[in-house]
Amino acid sequence: MLLAKWLEEKQLVPHLLIALLDGLADAFLVAGLIGAAIDFWTQRDKDARDDARVRRLLADSAPAFTDAVVRGFASSPEDLRRVATPALLDDLATNALGLRLSDAAFAREIYADLRDTVVRAPERWHDVDVRIRLSSIDERNTGGVPRFAVTVTWEYSVVPSSPVQRFACTSDRDEFHELVSDIPSTSTWFMTPRPGFDASSRDAFELLQFSVDGEEKKIRRSARKTGQTYSVGIGDDAVRDSRMVRIRHVYRTITPRSGHRLYVAIAQPTKGLSLTMDYTDTDIAHMSVTDLVSAAQRPHISRLPEQTAAREISLDVPGWLLPKAEVTFVWTLASEVSSADAGSASAARAA
Template sequence: MRKRSLFDQIYKLRLLLVGLTLFGSGLLLAALGEWLDRGDFNHLLVAVVNGLADVLVVTGALGLALDFFVGQAKDEADLERNRAVVRELVPDFTDAVVKGFAGAPEDLERVATPELLDQLATNALALRLGDTQFASELYADLRDQAIRAPERWHDAQVRVWLHSSDEPSSTGAELFDVLVEWEYTTIPTHPVQRFACVSDREEFHELVSDVPATLTWFMTARDGLIAAEQRNYELLTFSVDGAERPIRRSQRAQGQTYSAAIGEDIVAACRPVRIRQLYRTVTPKHGHRLYFEVGQPTRQFSLEVDYTDTDIAQMSVTELVSSSHRSRVSQMPQQVDARVLGVDLPGWLLPKSGFAFVWTLVSEQPATSADGMPSARSKTA
């Protein structure tokens, strides 16, 4: 049975009181008319009183009877009429609401929860793609990588210098000294920035999930390279808006960690700052590969590798990026002594986008015979 609202109950009570009042007033007037009729009063007055009494009694009784017998039907009819009006106006209401939210996102922000916004975005994407499952999974990935990302980096510039090392590894493997500089603008969310170098893959994946609080360099445990040794990885400088920060180092069996304070006041101020960090590491020459990955959503990214002071014959870059923007790859011409390979990508990069730089050493170049053709003893990279 349909429950009546408080308003309906008040309305029914008022109607009942009015009916009872009219009915009671009519009875009182009827009694008054009878008393007047027994006394020496004008017959016209008695007739008026009795007539008014009859009207009140009939009106009160009829109102109570009508409410009792047809009140429920009237309520149902009113409800159905209201429903019909609402059904007729729903398309207009819907269009007005959608257009209002589309033109004024702040209105949607005021009334919607994050969960509702996620659902609205998923539904809109499903309509555009025509595939609900694809839209749901695609938006879930975007939400996890972009919406829930603690920071966003802007104007990120990465510069890498490769040099042939004078000292081989403990196993005799020839090495490249690698100097890496990152510079970007962001609103920090952690007061302390940590840098880790590890050789255990499980620990590496755990630390990667702590981005941007911890930036991790993975060093494969081979060729006598030990991630815990300072000569193999070292944070040289860390600055915020040009102000150098003290660096602390800790060491453990499977790796090492550097930490530098950004500042509680900067985090609390929620203002953008320019972060610069410079670290050095080593990599085997025969590894043929260096990989750099962005840890947060990044807009306007540039990366260049200077391999002038090396015995690298050729270098190429492979992008592991999903973006509608086309990257620009640049390289110094052969007439210039400097050998620099760079890549620039406008727009946004999602976390885990990366660039792999692959090289071929001079010693791995095919040997040529006198007629310029590769000899049978040539080696391939």
């Protein structure tokens, strides 16, 4: 069109040729526009067909993709760790447990309890050895309440969650409930206030020894009217490096002879528990221990032979124990049984 206009202005060619060029230009312009429109509509249709083809391919391949992802996460937990949040992991665990139990509601409730008591537990204890020794106290206190001295030794392996370990004994219930929420960095005992049982006295409770990997640690004590607290530094390096250490601590307390029972509470998830009660230096006629703790493997209870002078009863749990599990020792005093009953108790002990 521009060429035809230029030729017409210069009058270099006849008007017929100029008109012919003008017509050809219009034809080419129209053809180009029509071609562009056709390409636009056909490309859009092609894109739609391609999208539909991809969607069909994804729909057909989705089960295979899902299986591959699930199998990949099952065989490589590190890949799952990189992409999953704690909330997502909880959902996956709940759904998997629901499938195994064929009960989604039950699985949800069970996993919630497991999450609160185990997943969120700050520590896990391994190879726990607890030795308890009961001894008679000859003198009577001012209230005339006969007592047993209780010496307890705990030894276990753990990755500590706090650089400081505290042991508290109190007769104030509000303080007890406040301190008991600080598990495991604070171990707390409640002592009912009564004559001869003063929670603030060393005679009632005392931390005697604390060591980490065989190294003795300095013990600091603070006392108040309603109780006392012992503090020990475990070490910042073990906490910072998440390093497992072997902790051993010994404490002494008292219990009334007429109480007839002693509880041992498990504060953290524990694998492998060996618990021994030595009551040689007492007037206990018979000692029993509960074996109803929740564990995959049944606890094993054993006693020293009747021919030995020592009197011990032991309980061993090889598997895992969940927090708040309790073992209870129950005794009967010699003064509480008749001669016939004593013979029966002796036979039962031999059995």
